[in-house]
Amino acid sequence: MTAPAASHLLDQAVTSLSGVGETQASKLARLGILQVSDLLFHLPLRYQDRTRIYPLASLRAGQEVMVEGEIEATEVVVRARRMLLCHLNDGSGANLTLRFFHFNQGMRNSLSEGLWLRCFGEVRQAGFKLEMVHPEYRLIQTGQHPELENTLTPTYPTTEGLHQASLRRMIQHALSLAQSTNIPELLPDFVIQQQNFLPLQACLNLLHKPPTEKASRQLLDGQHPVQKRLIFEELLAHQLGVQQARSDLRKVQAPLMQADNHLFKQLLKLLPFKPTAAQQRVIQEIEADLRQGHPMNRLVQGDVGSGKTLVAVATALHAIANGYQVALMAPTELLAEQHYRNLSQWLEPLGLDVVYISGTQTPKQRRRQVENLLLGIGHIAVGTHALFQRTVEFLQLGLVIIDEQHRFGVHQRLALREKGRQGEFYPHQLVMTATPIPRTLAMTAYGDMDYSVIDELPPGRTPITTVAISNNRRDEIIERIAQACQEGRQIYWVCTLIDESEVLQCQAAEDTAVLLRERLPKVNIGLVHGRLHSSEKERIMQAFKANELQLLVATTVIEVGVDVPNASLMVIENAERLGLSQLHQLRGRVGRGNTASSCVLLYQAPLGKTAKKRLDALRHSTDGFELSNIDLELRGPGEVLGTRQTGEVKMRIADLLRDQHLLPEVQKAAQYLVERHPDRIPALTRRWLQQPNGDTATRFFQS
Ligand code: ADP
Numbered sequence: 001m002t003a004p005a006a007s008h009l010l011d012q013a014v015t016s017l018s019g020v021g022e023t024q025a026s027k028l029a030r031l032g033i034l035q036v037s038d039l040l041f042h043l044p045l046r047y048q049d050r051t052r053i054y055p056l057a058s059l060r061a062g063q064e065v066m067v068e069g070e071i072e073a074t075e076v077v078v079r080a081r082r083m084l085l086c087h088l089n090d091g092s093g094a095n096l097t098l099r100f101f102h103f104n105q106g107m108r109n110s111l112s113e114g115l116w117l118r119c120f121g122e123v124r125q126a127g128f129k130l131e132m133v134h135p136e137y138r139l140i141q142t143g144q145h146p147e148l149e150n151t152l153t154p155t156y157p158t159t160e161g162l163h164q165a166s167l168r169r170m171i172q173h174a175l176s177l178a179q180s181t182n183i184p185e186l187l188p189d190f191v192i193q194q195q196n197f198l199p200l201q202a203c204l205n206l207l208h209k210p211p212t213e214k215a216s217r218q219l220l221d222g223q224h225p226v227q228k229r230l231i232f233e234e235l236l237a238h239q240l241g242v243q244q245a246r247s248d249l250r251k252v253q254a255p256l257m258q259a260d261n262h263l264f265k266q267l268l269k270l271l272p273f274k275p276t277a278a279q280q281r282v283i284q285e286i287e288a289d290l291r292q293g294h295p296m297n298r299l300v301q302g303d304v305g306s307g308k309t310l311v312a313v314a315t316a317l318h319a320i321a322n323g324y325q326v327a328l329m330a331p332t333e334l335l336a337e338q339h340y341r342n343l344s345q346w347l348e349p350l351g352l353d354v355v356y357i358s359g360t361q362t363p364k365q366r367r368r369q370v371e372n373l374l375l376g377i378g379h380i381a382v383g384t385h386a387l388f389q390r391t392v393e394f395l396q397l398g399l400v401i402i403d404e405q406h407r408f409g410v411h412q413r414l415a416l417r418e419k420g421r422q423g424e425f426y427p428h429q430l431v432m433t434a435t436p437i438p439r440t441l442a443m444t445a446y447g448d449m450d451y452s453v454i455d456e457l458p459p460g461r462t463p464i465t466t467v468a469i470s471n472n473r474r475d476e477i478i479e480r481i482a483q484a485c486q487e488g489r490q491i492y493w494v495c496t497l498i499d500e501s502e503v504l505q506c507q508a509a510e511d512t513a514v515l516l517r518e519r520l521p522k523v524n525i526g527l528v529h530g531r532l533h534s535s536e537k538e539r540i541m542q543a544f545k546a547n548e549l550q551l552l553v554a555t556t557v558i559e560v561g562v563d564v565p566n567a568s569l570m571v572i573e574n575a576e577r578l579g580l581s582q583l584h585q586l587r588g589r590v591g592r593g594n595t596a597s598s599c600v601l602l603y604q605a606p607l608g609k610t611a612k613k614r615l616d617a618l619r620h621s622t623d624g625f626e627l628s629n630i631d632l633e634l635r636g637p638g639e640v641l642g643t644r645q646t647g648e649v650k651m652r653i654a655d656l657l658r659d660q661h662l663l664p665e666v667q668k669a670a671q672y673l674v675e676r677h678p679d680r681i682p683a684l685t686r687r688w689l690q691q692p693n694g695d696t697a698t699r700f701f702q703s
């Protein structure tokens with residue numbers, strides 16, 4: 001078997017296409033599209049169906065559809081904002097409201113009563129009615145029926161200033177060029193036969209230009225066999241990529257840290273508790289890595305409350321005891337601040353200097369901190385990703401710790417390592433996560449890393465009782481809160497809204513705080529949300545921690561990491577709309593002290609079937625691993641393509657969770673290529689792992 005020679009035409013820069021100039025090319029480069037063949041592998045995120053008109057009576061929230069109707073009325077109303085509402089009727093027995101926040105008088109006048117409109121947009125639930133917000137629309141002459149599309153319309157990931165329509169045009173152009181040449185086939189033959197895959201060319205045609213037949217349904221659901229063909233190939237590229245990254249790591253150097261961790265021994269004497277056996281084991285695994293001359297790249301998984309911070313601190317102290325500096329990065333300001341406080345408390349008695357770097361510090365505040373790091377006076381720097389801005393430099397950075405890694409993508413992780421590079425040396429890297437990771441998945445998503453698990457909770461934890469209660473019993477909950485406060489307990493009240501803007505989420509929290517203050521005049525109530533200034537957030541968190549506030553109304557900003565052991569009751573609003581793992585994370589904020597804790601899941605009745613199962617699962621289990629398995633079952637593979645692309649590893653068409661059944665075969669194929677066709681590996685990784693502006697994700701170690 002021989003792979004066809006790379007074809008000339010497709011290897012050329014995108015500017016070889018007519019109508020693509022330097023400006024377009026630089027925008028395409030931001031998407032990782034450099035040459036013509038890259039256009040072919042820029043795959044649709046999803047498809048729009050503009051092939052038919054849906055009767056208004058058949059609409060459901062969440063659908064993205066084409067509709068037609070007669071304008072019954074158009075009005076300007078003023079609520080929180082001025083807006084234009086246009087009411088459509090198509091005679092099918094239901095109406096639809098179009099809602100525009102941006103409009104002018106001309107637009108208002110053009111949408112006059114009695115005219116017919118054709119619209120395309122997403123149907124949303126607004127109270128008891130359905131609506132579309134800012135749909136695409138056009139007026140149509142009575143009696144006329146403008147033609148509909150005859151294929152599904154692909155929607156591509158794009159970038160600022162690059163329109164879907166031009167992207168579509170360029171991709172179609174590349175596709176027509178590909179008809180006359182050969183796109184190199186990089187999968188092993190045996191895989192193609194075994195899996196019954198269609199030729200690559202046919203697959204790409206179908207994905208970019210899906211026909212109207214029933215295949216289109218499968219495409220929309222991400223279930224079409226040609227998608228499987230490309231999913232397989234992308235997973236294979238990732239597998240090879242992480243293997244490559246792993247072997248690259250062995251070729252570079254990292255600080256040798258062989259001296260004894262005497263600092264941690266000192267700290268243990270000051271702490272009120274002893275590490276659990278699991279913490280001790282993981283710390284040993286880490287210290288063994290640090291004694292090698294190659295960069296550690298280790299992932300530590302531990303359920304919420306398992307004590308990952310202590311493991312991080314032990315690791316940091318090992319590096320400091322060996323004369324190196326440490327950077328600890330957290331995904332949110334709130335968590336970074338909290339780490340900063342904890343670490344200061346623990347480490348300052350040891351004579352160590354903890355530095356805080358935040359995106360919201362004034363340049364003056366920050367300068368001092370930055371200088372300390374550069375001079376080597378600061379031993380450990382805590383912060384958000386602001387830590388890795390160009391202005392922050394270390395004298396001797398030896399270790400990077402990333403907390404709650406699921407918030408950072410794989411590429412960010414790799415980029416961080418590159419930024420920490422000091423001459424010949426790469427810092428060691430420790431990543432911590434509460435997200436349980438099934439084994440097969442770990443091999444692909446984190447195949448470049450070693451893996452430790454803290455599989456034990458510290459002793460003395462009291463189990464959390466979880467109940468699900470319908471919203472219309474809110475009053476009872478509020479009474480219970482009054483009582484709990486009298487007993488000296490502290491409470492989180494979490495306001496959540498999914499699919500809504502952060503602004504709305506904060507608004508909801510503010511409203512709730514007002515309401516609760518009215519109803520509970522004797523309780524000290526605080527409010528934190530993402531739009532507060534970070535010093536304000538921190539002040540409130542400190543007041544809560546010091547028990548000056550008994551009730552904290554919060555948005556999901558408190559989801560990760562926040563640790564206030566005295567808080568023993570949590571109320572989560574709209575629990576039916578959150579995912580299992582998010583609920584588990586949130587709930588992990590209570591049950592940290594020695595009072596019995598409880599969690600109230602408030603839901604809006606009636607509960608859907610899956611939502612009910614989710615809430616039941618939470619009531620019956622507090623085990624992160626078990627919950628994540630249930631989550632996987634409940635979500636199933638039927639989800640629309642693209643909805644989970646924001647997960648841990650950013651992929652174009654594959655979804656590690658949905659497609660994990662393919663992984664054993666993918667791993668075999670990877671092995672086969674390494675042994676038999678190493679020549680194909682660069683082409684494969686180039687095809688799939690190309691990053692914006694031409695870096696390949698796993699190639700960070702320029703040889
Ligand atoms: P997570 O793994 O969720 O990050 P933390 O590191 O925040 O958990 O630890 C949760 C709580 O448990 C903290 O208050 C911490 O001080 C405490 N803790 C950590 N290790 C132990 C231990 N071995 N024994 C008792 N308490 C511990």
Ligand code: MG
Nearest residue numbers: 308309403561
């Ligand atoms: Mg933590």
